[in-house]
Amino acid sequence: MAESSISKPRKLRNQTHRLSYERRKALYGYGFLALWLVGTILFFLIPLGKSLCYCFMDNNSLKPDVGGMREAWLSISDFGWLANFRYVFVQDPYYKQHLISVLKDTLLTTPLILIFSLFIAVILNQKFKGRGFARAVFFLPVIIATGPVYNIINGDIAATGADSGAQFSTLFETDIVDELLEFLGVMNISDNLSSVINTVTTNIFGLVWNSGIQILIFLAALQNIPPSAKEAASMEGATAWEYFWKITLPYVSPMILANFIYTIIDAFTAADNSVMARVLSKQLDWDYAYAAAMVWSYFLIVILALAITVGIINRYIFYEVD
């Protein structure tokens, strides 16, 4: 009797103590997140929900009057609630065009950016004189390319100017690739092919400007390749070419996925892509509902495309299991 009455409470106390410790740690976890949580609800989730609501509201009711927005919902009957999307996809003269061109451009240039940045990262990872300077130059776009400076040096200044500013782009430009392809006779095989080549070549030097972060991430991944792998490869007499395909690429592949996602998100959310520009111009016209519908459909399409491609790429990635 006496023994059991002693052991029982002890066991119980033990349990409650451990439980409360875990719960206390969980509470501390919430405590660490509290600040962010408040901010996210206020400055992210509520606005996000509201903008989703705007998609299904009457466009005219959202135009700010003297008394502010009225915020009237669209009628539910007869697919009336899709009116904004109908407007965006059927009536708006530019949206669909811009959407297709942005999707096409991104899908074409993303692989190029990845290949290019991996190539540069491999070079910058080798030992040579002046490597520090070369790295500094190649990461320079990280500082500049996100700002309005890029618009100006890109010659994108005609918005208010008298005549087209595109000719005053100070980015390095040349027709040499086009001319080479024309010389080889590739250009005139079919119109579709030519237009594909054109999107790639006109922007070929833009790639350099858009791959700063990607180079950085690849470089970091390259430096994480264990020296033992390199040693083994050189003992076996692997050439640089084989080393790249059999050692570098598998080790870097998780970062290829990360870079892929980063590149796509970066391209899609850039304020200077044409869909975003269209959304902005709609917002400036006080067409909030249309703008919301545009941006949400765009966002969903992008996420869908991203999910599909990531799913495909994920199957070819080598994850090192320790």
Next chain:
Amino acid sequence: MNTKQNPKAPEVIETPTPPAAAESGIPESAIPDLRTPHTVGNGMSKKEAMQIRMQNMSRKEIFYLRKKRLVENIWPVFRFLILFGLGFVILTPLIFMVSYGFRSASDMNDPTIIWIPRHVSLKVMKETIQAMGLLRSPLNRGNPLVNTILINLGCSVFQVLSCAVTGYGFARFQFKGKKLLFGIVILMILVPVQVISIPLYMTFKNFFFGTVNLIDSYAVMYLPAMTANGIRAGLMIFIFRQFFRGLPKELEDAAYLDGCGPLGTFLRVMAPNAASAFLTVFLFSIVWYWNDFYTSSVFFSNTKTMALVLKNLDAAINIEIFKNANANVSAREKIVWLEAGCLISITPMLILYACLQKHFTEGIERSGLVG
């Protein structure tokens, strides 16, 4: 082909000695084993030694070695060409900025001038500084440079701190709904600002149940930054989470055993270890806030920042320099002032970059974002 032959090649290189030993013809069994490597290495130059080695190789192996040497000699040249060419592509706009910024506008109409201006003058620079309003008094948020620096430093500091705390919470604590909450962080990375900008404008305009109008005050930048919701905050939380997850758990356990609470552990043990991650994220935060014009263009109307001023420099030039809002100036001439504006606005970032370049480029490697 290559893979079959390669493993052989080094083996042969390592054991070139037996025939050389036989030629030296010393009968004692113990000595030649010691001497032969010396006679090969010492008596001859490297080239001769190589030639002797080559005698015993098959043609395939010789071909392999030759190819390797050729590649080793040629590759640096190619590498230099590639890096030089692409480096030039990157630096071109910067060179043009300097070249345009310090020439007089009339030089633009001279087709013989491309790089080096004929009339070097500071006039354009001075006019641009004037037009951008960098000389105005900082009272009443009139000076864009002061505005930008205040917003930039304050927000970056707040944002780094709040994101670090949040990232630590995600990295080291187990609680219900963690996955869901982290899903929100991912959503923050994915959703472009443009999606939420209008409702956010409304939120700020009628802040605290419509009692305070925050539009056009620093608070629109400070408040989100303080609560880890500023520009690209999702990415920063993610970086910090990855970083803290990479730190050894023993560090924490030791602190707990010594009687340190979670907050004390974070402040005294984890944060000092994360100094490099803090610096990297801080630097990127500064760059992003400096370059941001979308957020500030939505929330600011009278408060100007450098990025905003640069974005509207075209109109400002018309008013300040040509004294006519509708001045019909050709882009060819105007580009001079625009480029000067670019130069002015990126100079602080360039200086920062030049001083802290190592932390920019090596911080990410150490921050544990990779792996």
